[in-house]
Amino acid sequence: MDVARPEFLPDPDRSHDEMEALQREIADVAVFSDDHGFDAATLGFEETPRDATGDPDAGSQQKTLRDADAPVVVGVDQAFVGDERSVSAAVAIQDGVVVERAAGSAPLEIPYIPGLLAFREGDAIVDALESLSVDADVVVLDGSGRIHFRQAGIATHVGVLFDVPAVGVAKNLLCGTPRESLDDPLSEGARVAVEADDGVDAPDGTVIGYAYQSRQYPNPQRRHVNPLITSPGHRVSAETTVEVVEATCAGYKLPAPTRLADEYADELKQSGG
DNA sequence: GCGACAG
């Protein structure tokens, strides 16, 4: 993949204020509506059969034929080697089959600062995506997109940088107000809109993403799973974002692209930086 | 000043 807007590269040498200013520019050109060519219903991830305990049942048949016209979904995830270098893994999947994997890495130059994640992990991600040869129909990133103080989380930043449809999947809420409390367990498949509030650069009440319960245990009263926090990155609506996440989770808590990128990132981490 | 905060 190629960077489309080099002026938006996440340069960690910029000042704190410059980083925030860049994020506002990115949010200005970001598209939070559907502007892509895929149909979330044709992503090709099969629902995982469950056994009696509700755990994924292994041993089901493997797919051998892949639809070459199906959309390509790319999952991206990072891991750290020591604490001065990050590795990024990108895994491309088409019709449920891994078609390419790419690695990237970069030095860690700034600490983790809520709201500025892209400037810490962005360089490694760019390195990985630039060495990916297939074209992605949509990229799935770890973290927020529009659910961000300046509507420019890491999924939005990367999406706009490459001008590729992108979605953000986070395990925790960064900002915004859920329409319903997320403190009590939600049932599987439930979705709760997250609205902009005073902490977000968007009109109050704007739906900037959804909490989505991808998986839940049979008896959430005793043991429960937390919902995922999904938000559009670029060229995808909040509603389509949830559809992409729902289709790719296929019975697991995390989307398959994320899980596979996670595993690959661990491999890269083990074999040095 | 206080509180809140993705990975």
Added chain:
DNA sequence: ATCTTGTCGC
């Protein structure tokens, strides 16, 4: 994110 074994629940 990362450091890590056992343990609870279905």
